[in-house]
Each structure stands twice: as C-alpha cells, then as structure tokens.
Amino acid sequence: MSDLRTAIGEFTDQQLLTAYFREKDEYTAEALAVMRDELSKRGLDKAELSGTSSGSNSEETAPISLNSEDFAPFDHSFSHTDLLLASAVLRDNEVPFFVDNPTSTDTIPIENEIEKRYTIHIHKTYIDKAHELLGEHFISADSKYLLKYTGARERLRAFNFHDIHLSEQETAEELDVAFTADEKKVITLLGRRLLGEAEAVEKTQERILFYYDAIEPIIERLQEPDRTSLSRNDLLAILEILQIYADDPALPPSMDEAISQLLSFFLKT
Numbered sequence: 001m002s003d004l005r006t007a008i009g010e011f012t013d014q015q016l017l018t019a020y021f022r023e024k025d026e027y028t029a030e031a032l033a034v035m036r037d038e039l040s041k042r043g044l045d046k047a048e049l050s051g052t053s054s055g056s057n058s059e060e061t062a063p064i065s066l067n068s069e070d071f072a073p074f075d076h077s078f079s080h081t082d083l084l085l086a087s088a089v090l091r092d093n094e095v096p097f098f099v100d101n102p103t104s105t106d107t108i109p110i111e112n113e114i115e116k117r118y119t120i121h122i123h124k125t126y127i128d129k130a131h132e133l134l135g136e137h138f139i140s141a142d143s144k145y146l147l148k149y150t151g152a153r154e155r156l157r158a159f160n161f162h163d164i165h166l167s168e169q170e171t172a173e174e175l176d177v178a179f180t181a182d183e184k185k186v187i188t189l190l191g192r193r194l195l196g197e198a199e200a201v202e203k204t205q206e207r208i209l210f211y212y213d214a215i216e217p218i219i220e221r222l223q224e225p226d227r228t229s230l231s232r233n234d235l236l237a238i239l240e241i242l243q244i245y246a247d248d249p250a251l252p253p254s255m256d257e258a259i260s261q262l263l264s265f266f267l268k269t
Helices: 004-009 013-022 029-042 046-051 080-092 124-135 152-158 168-172 181-204 212-222 232-244 253-264
Strands: 071-073 097-099 120-123 138-141 144-147 174-176 229-231
Touching: 004 029, 013 029, 071 124, 080 097, 080 120, 080 124, 080 144, 080 152, 120 124, 144 152, 152 232, 152 253, 168 232, 181 212, 181 232, 181 253, 212 232, 229 232, 232 253
Parallel strands: none
Antiparallel strands: 071 120, 097 120, 138 144, 174 229
C-alpha cells in the first residue's frame, strides 16, 4: 500500500497521462520516474493525452499555440506549498496559466524546496479573475503571496510531503520532542485508526500514504516511557497521520500547538 510503484500502477490510463504530462510539478522525481516506466509498459504517450478529458485543466483551457506574450506575471511569488493551492484554484476555475522555474531568495541559494519561490503567469484576459480568485486565499507581503489563514490546521492541510527532501542521515537524525500524555494518546488512536482505514483513505482522498510503513513503529515508540526524541521520519509520519484527520472531530483543538511545533521542524515560519 505504501509502495509507490504499486500505487501508480493502479492509476487509470487517463490519470497516469494527466499526472505525468500536466501535473509534473506536483510529484517528486522518484514518482515521475515510476510514471515513465508505467507509461512505457502500457505503451502510452503524450499523443493519446490530447484525446482525453480531465476536467478543468489549465492546459486544456489555454491552447498550446498561445504565445508567452499573451501571459502576464503576478507581482508576487509563491512558495512551492502555496503554489500547489494556487495552481489548483486556477485549474478548477479554468484560468490559463503557466509557472516560471523557481528562483532563490536574495541571501540563500537554491538548496531545498522551502526556499524556492515561483511566479505564476496568467493569460491577460483572465488577470482580474485570477486576482479575485487568489485573493480569497492569499495576501501579499514583501513581494510574496502568503496564505490568508495561517492557523495550525490550515498550515497542516497545506503541508506537502513532496517539498521535503532529506538525506538518509537527516531522515534518521534524532530530535528532542516531548509530547504530553494526551497528545500521545491522540496520535496513537489516530495512527491505529489509519492502519485500518488506509485503503479507504487513499481512495477517498486520492493520495498516496507516504509513511504508512512507519505508523506501527511510531505507535510503539510513543509507548516507551523514557523516550525523549524521535527521528525526522517519525515526525513526518505523525504529521501525515494528523493531516489525514485534520478535519475529523477525533483531532481536538488541544492538538494545534503540537501541530505547530511539528511543522516548525520542516517549515520556516
């Protein structure tokens, strides 16, 4: 279930073509490599995509023949995480756009996804509509677009595991983390619940569980009375559990502080 190749192998031909040719920015290099193998195995190529329909996708709305001069850049840039939300909003509303390659900040070279900034270019006839749509979700500050709603739950929902690129050493590094007894109880209950609901979650939420194999080990570690540290991989597994149930009553408001602390290990605030 947690195997990437197995999950992608279950894509329909249309889902696979759309994911690889139209939504590349939303997948890791590893996932794209698996998709290429799957496309080759099925004998599919981009020519077959032109005859499919995937709903209100931006490339369908904007003919390929449009010149780049027909598009104008937004004044402010997006983080990779925020870009995914912005792209989804524009696609859902049939706004033609494309995204520039990322740039680094003034002081930090491109080293990881967190520091990269992206510019969206909107077709000039849709500029007002795009500003209206994105204005519902973002505010502009210091030449950047930021999510309007920056509470723990909102940031948890927007958190994208594709953004996190860690070496094997970094993944295994132990970090000092102290959960309360109540927080451990919530994480454990939701972790055990996800073990039983994983297949249904992947189907209804249309997502791959990145850290399914880590759920049982993290539950065991949380039961160790003397444990005061967890690996980054453990923390990501916990974040995925909490993200799955972000809108579920079983995740109480008292967990918001723990969510914020977990996110602080991976996101600059």
